[in-house]
Amino acid sequence: MEAKGLRYEVNDRVILDDVDLTAGKGSSTAIVGPSGTGKTTLLMCLAGILPIKAGRVRIAGQDLTAAKGRDRAGLRLREIGLIYQFGELLPELSPIDNVTLPALLAGIRRKEAYGRARRLLTELEVETLSEAPTALLSGGERQRVAVARALVTEPTVVLADEPTGSLDPASTELVANLLFGLPETHGCALVVVTHNDRVAARADSVFRLGVQADDAAVTS
Numbered sequence: 766m767e768a769k770g771l772r773y774e775v776n777d778r779v780i781l782d783d784v785d786l787t788a789g790k791g792s793s794t795a796i797v798g799p800s801g802t803g804k805t806t807l808l809m810c811l812a813g814i815l816p817i818k819a820g821r822v823r824i825a826g827q828d829l830t831a832a833k834g835r836d837r838a839g840l841r842l843r844e845i846g847l848i849y850q851f852g853e854l855l856p857e858l859s860p861i862d863n864v865t866l867p868a869l870l871a872g873i874r875r876k877e878a879y880g881r882a883r884r885l886l887t888e889l890e891v892e893t894l895s896e897a898p899t900a901l902l903s904g905g906e907r908q909r910v911a912v913a914r915a916l917v918t919e920p921t922v923v924l925a926d927e928p929t930g931s932l933d934p935a936s937t938e939l940v941a942n943l944l945f946g947l948p949e950t951h952g953c954a955l956v957v958v959t960h961n962d963r964v965a966a967r968a969d970s971v972f973r974l975g976v977q978a979d980d981a982a983v984t985s
């Protein structure tokens with residue numbers, strides 16, 4: 766994934782200005798910085814969810830910025846795995862259905878989609894036979910389901926927003942081990958927003974957002 770010259774504004778306020786970020790296959794990058802400096806915004810711009818004012822995002826050789834509507838949604842679905850701070854799973858569905866859903870939406874056949882979901886959940890040590898709703902799982906278990914869901918389409922890049930933000934130290938360690946193992950085990954790039962110094966220290970590179978005198982976010 767390559768982002769160049771990203772600019773994002775909201776209500777005439779510049780949140781991101783001229784941001785460049787490259788995440789290569791098999792690499793991990795941590796995005797850090799004080800609260801409110803635009804880390805989540807940057808992740809959402811990289812995912813093509815928020816509309817940038819200037820710049821380009823390319824992923825797997827394709828121009829995400831130029832793609833519109835369904836093409837952009839399809840590109841995102843196939844190439845990007847998103848993990849949110851609170852998992853953002855569908856609480857009434859079972860873990861296996863939560864994980865299978867994006868694969869079905871991406872056009873993967875039912876048998877293959879369920880097979881992939883079952884393999885991933887087994888790998889992440891989440892019970893796959895239970896039809897119990899995901900809402901009944903612990904925070905750490907839900908986060909592992911969210912990791913499996915992000916991987917089911919075999920994405921080029923995994924974008925994770927504070928994936929350990931709501932976890933205790935033991936679960937943080939477990940989820941961090943999983944995430945930072947992904948570039949090697951699944952051959953993707955990993956980009957993680959985090960406030961946790963120990964988590965950031967595990968990344969191959971750290972991308973820092975900070976506040977300048979003029980209140981615009983910058984990188985260092």
Ligand SMILES: Nc1ncnc2c1ncn2[C@@H]1O[C@H](COP(=O)(O)OP(=O)(O)OP(=O)(O)O)[C@@H](O)[C@H]1O
Nearest residue numbers: 775776780798799800801802803804805806807960
């Ligand atoms: N839709 C919006 N309308 C107005 N302001 C917004 C909007 N989205 C983001 N912002 C502002 O942009 C700034 C960056 O927000 P963002 O959530 O990206 O920061 P962050 O670095 O991820 O913060 P945190 O570490 O607290 O999660 C904040 O000041 C926020 O209030």
